């Protein structure tokens with residue numbers, strides 16, 4: 001266990017130190033160390049089962065961990081964080097399978113958080129929702145149900161739903177890997193725009209074009225560990241580790 | 255370079271047409287099949303005329319007493335003469351509007367739950383469903399409204415079956431949801447209590463529960479309090495029903511993907527907000543057909559109340575059959591009547607259920 005994180009720069013919005021996690025006896029995350037500054041854009045890649053999802057899910061506490069420390073926005077995430085809901089409000093998350101609420105309209109999906117969590121009046125919440133729907137370029141779908149939208153549209157709604165909570169940090173877990181090629185671009189465009197506005201982003205993705213374009217740092221994970229961590233140019237052109245080289249040749253090789 | 259040429263859509267080919275094709279495919283597709291079809295036709299040809307004759311041609315429709323039944327066939331006069339009791343028990347005639355009013359309210363609440371505008375539907379229908387049992391009791395009993403008090407031993411007939419079933423399922427609904435939640439809980443104590451409760455009420459015959467309700471439950475109430483018999487069986491029905499529905503809901507919970515919980519968590523909803531706003535509506539939607547099936551089962555089980563002497567419709571029928579003015583042996587007519595009334599209501603419920611399902615599927619695809 002580490003002591004306090006007084007040494008951490010106040011600019012760091014996420015500080016992960018020696019994080020270890022087990023599923024039963026299976027050691028999923030091993031000594032993860034990671035600091036994320038405000039406004040930084042980080043892409044995490046790695047083979048299936050390497051622990052990418054688990055890592056970012058620890059950040060908004062969708063997963064618990066057994067050892068190490070994790071500080072988000074200055075709040076230490078321990079066994080029973082009193083204000084876990086507050087952290088979750090500040091950390092938006094976008095999932096591979098969108099996870100929109102199928103029984104609510106698009107507009108209701110977006111206003112749910114502002115109304116019930118932030119206690120905003122309905123009219124104000126709807127105004128915010130429409131603003132973000134315009135930003136993801138589908139204001140005309142507000143009254144439809146998720147099932148009536150294409151995958152790309154659903155994922156953009158999911159991004160807008162997170163943005164409505166006005167988060168400081170956005171987590172993306174393979175946001176485009178359930179999408180057809182034509183739809184990937186429309187989602188990536190929204191994410192690039194978001195990056196350009198200075199949002200702190202952690203993004204698990206294998207879209208290397210996106211990584212090259214927006215990432216400040218690329219992190220490569222394997223077998224529950226961070227194998228390599230570098231700025232994109234170096235990472236792609238001059239990987240330091242054999243394992244990284246192999247992985248890159250596999251995903252870029254064809 | 256070639257140009258892409260779209261092919262115009264054509265009608266699907268029609269394989270078999272007409273009545274004879276249908277007959278051949280369904281009734282005479284093989285020799286054994288044809289033999290069965292022919293024997294069934296022969297049986298029907300023999301028995302149907304007899305049944306029709308008894309029910310219609312030589313049946314007695316007019317009159318008011320046993321003496322009016324002179325013809326061979328059914329004595330529908332008997333049903334007619336007792337119809338009030340069959341429906342309303344011994345509820346005073348001049349107060350019977352109260353039963354009818356309660357029935358109308360029940361129908362209105364059902365209709366409202368499906369037709370109100372979306373924006374207020376959920377809140378309005380939940381409120382009215384929860385108020386309905388209280389309002390119903392107030393109207394039927396009368397004491398809280400300053401009406402003439404009609405004590406519960408006068409309530410009876412088919413409407414009592416309806417009210418007992420409806421009042422039980424309404425109250426059981428929230429409880430069964432809680433039991434189902436408890437069964438999924440990570441806290442061992444809550445989980446085991448829920449499992450024991452659910453399995454007890456599912457594993458014990460409803461008849462023995464009714465006996466327990468009338469004999470054992472009074473032991474739990476403070477001495478000197480005399481809790482109404484109907485309230486006691488109401489409690490039994492609520493427990494019984496919530497055990498069954500908890501399992502129905504459990505199935506519904508399993509149908510909601512874990513991503514829904516995670517998405518709700520990730521926007522910072524609290525546990526109860528997540529359960530009530532996100533999970534419950536989806537659970538109810540997938541459980542709807544099974545909820546209705548469970549309700550139909552409960553509704554039919556209310557006839558078992560006759561065992562402990564509650565004058566529901568079958569009990570009323572037996573009273574009528576043993577009445578000294580009607581000793582002509584009308585059991586067949588009587589049971590056929592009860593059969594038709596139950597079958598009619600259960601069948602319309604399943605028709606309604608199918609419509610609801612279809613409506614749900616069309617207005618929210620997922």
Ligand SMILES: Nc1ncnc2c1ncn2[C@@H]1O[C@H](COP(=O)(O)OP(=O)(O)OP(=O)(O)O)[C@@H](O)[C@H]1O
Pocket residue numbers: 023026028046047048049050051052053054055
């Ligand atoms: N709930 C769980 N119980 C047990 N093991 C789990 C659970 N969730 C994940 N794992 C295991 O933990 C490991 C890491 O999973 P994780 O989902 O983080 O991988 P990932 O890097 O995101 O992979 P992918 O690219 O396939 O999404 C995998 O081996 C997985 O099988």
Ligand SMILES: [Mg+2]
Pocket residue numbers: 052053054173174
């Ligand atoms: Mg993953």
